[in-house]
Amino acid sequence: xxxEEALQELRDYCRGMPPVAAMQVDxxxxxDGTLQLSAxxxxxxxxxxxxxxxxxxxxxTVAGWGLVTLNLRLAGLKADVFVADSQVxxxxxxxxxxxxxxAFAEGQSWDTFLDTLRQRGRARIQVDARVQLPxxxxxxxxxxxxxxxxxx
Amino acid sequence: xxxEEALQELRDYCRGMPPVAAMQVDxxxxxDGTLQLSAxxxxxxxxxxxxxxxxxxxxxTVAGWGLVTLNLRLAGLKADVFVADSQVxxxxxxxxxxxxxxAFAEGQSWDTFLDTLRQRGRARIQVDARVQLPxxxxxxxxxxxxxxxxxx
Numbered sequence: 001x002x003x004e005e006a007l008q009e010l011r012d013y014c015r016g017m018p019p020v021a022a023m024q025v026d027x028x029x030x031x032d033g034t035l036q037l038s039a040x041x042x043x044x045x046x047x048x049x050x051x052x053x054x055x056x057x058x059x060x061t062v063a064g065w066g067l068v069t070l071n072l073r074l075a076g077l078k079a080d081v082f083v084a085d086s087q088v089x090x091x092x093x094x095x096x097x098x099x100x101x102x103a104f105a106e107g108q109s110w111d112t113f114l115d116t117l118r119q120r121g122r123a124r125i126q127v128d129a130r131v132q133l134p135x136x137x138x139x140x141x142x143x144x145x146x147x148x149x150x151x152x
Numbered sequence: 153x154x155x156e157e158a159l160q161e162l163r164d165y166c167r168g169m170p171p172v173a174a175m176q177v178d179x180x181x182x183x184d185g186t187l188q189l190s191a192x193x194x195x196x197x198x199x200x201x202x203x204x205x206x207x208x209x210x211x212x213t214v215a216g217w218g219l220v221t222l223n224l225r226l227a228g229l230k231a232d233v234f235v236a237d238s239q240v241x242x243x244x245x246x247x248x249x250x251x252x253x254x255a256f257a258e259g260q261s262w263d264t265f266l267d268t269l270r271q272r273g274r275a276r277i278q279v280d281a282r283v284q285l286p287x288x289x290x291x292x293x294x295x296x297x298x299x300x301x302x303x304x
Contacts, residue, residue: 019196019207022174044171053217053235054210055171061206082242083205089237 003030006073010066020062023055027066034101035067041097050093051131051139056100057088060129060142063102067127068146075114079148084124086144094131094139102129105143113148121150155182158225162218172214175207179218186253187219193249202245203283203291208252209240212281212294215254219279220298227266231300236276238296246283246291254281257295265300273302 001009010027014020014037024043028036037059044055061083068081104110105126116123129142153161163179166172166189176195180188189211196207213235220233256262257278268275281294 013199017198017204018194019175019198019204022195023171042170043174046169046171047165048232052169052171052210054206054213057209057213057238057240058204058206061209065205080200082245085239085241086209087237087239088209090235093234 001073001076003074006070009073010070013066013069014062019058023058025059025062028099030070034103035063035070037063037066037100037102039098041095044098048093050095051098053090053140056090056094056098056131056140057086057142059098059100060088060102060131060140061086061144063100063129064127064142064144064146067102067104068125068148071110072117072148077114077117078151079117080151082147082149084145084147086142088140088142090140091138092133094133096134098131100129100131102127104128117148117150123148153225153228155226158222161225162222165218165221166214171210175210177211177214180251182219182222186255187215187222188251188253189215189218190249190251193247196250200245202247203250205242205292208242208246208250208283208292209238209294211250211252212240212254212283212292213238213296215252215281216279216294216296216298219254219256220277220300223262224269224300229266229269230303231269232303234299234301236297236299238294240292240294242292243290244285246285248286250283252281252283254279256280269300269302275300
């Protein structure tokens with residue numbers, strides 16, 4: 001599967017999930033190991049006129065999920081991917097559209113993850129996601145553990 | 153302000169926030185120190201037919217935010233409430249409507265929180281939220297720190 005096909009598959013997934021569709025999530029692209037997703041502030045605004053914490057976390061969670069799913073598809077594997085746990089920090093209010101980037105955490109080996117998944121049918125990997133402020137600095141960060149279960 | 157008025161204010165807030173309105177969040181009630189919120193599975197379903205992780209986290213985050221906001225209103229105070237950080241665990245898939253309960257974490261003192269807020273204009277408190285499985289056991293848990301800033 002090509003990168004473009006895998007990205008399109010992610011877009012279809014996002015449109016097919018009602019809560020993600022309601023957030024108007026877009027899959028921007030994948031480069032330098034980072035999957036970027038975005039969503040307009042207007043659909044994700046809270047009572048204070050800033051990005052809603054739940055939307056920020058959802059976008060980062062989906063970005064991490066998409067990162068693992070995309071790389072599995074590029075490796076020719078089909079698996080169900082679940083988020084197992086996450087730690088989120090809300091660092092500064094965001095008054096702009098939400099743009100989240102997700103990458104594998106430092107020290108994580110994609111090859112080991114793939115080997116484990118092929119051998120045991122189940123593997124886990126750590127992902128770091130973040131939403132940056134347009135003026136520089138971070139709005140939110142997420143550190144999440146994702147589990148993949150190989151489909152037979 | 154009466155409890156019923158404070159609950160109605162929360163409902164109005166939830167309806168006024170587009171991402172929360174899209175999740176179709178309802179404020180069920182407040183009893184025994186627990187604020188209960190719910191949302192239908194249909195508006196919060198993922199690609200696997202279970203509750204979307206982002207929606208579960210959003211619902212728990214809003215429940216915690218609502219718990220602090222509600223108690224501040226009952227105490228006659230107006231403050232902006234923010235989530236500062238959270239740890240979420242996804243323990244089991246949920247194939248039913250989402251029902252979240254939030255309560256102050258063990259060892260947290262509401263009186264100390266109020267005193268600090270009145271004296272310094274800013275205070276923080278730890279909240280535990282959870283979504284239970286209809287058959288018993290837990291779907292997800294959240295431990296979150298919330299910050300209140302007194303409005304002048």
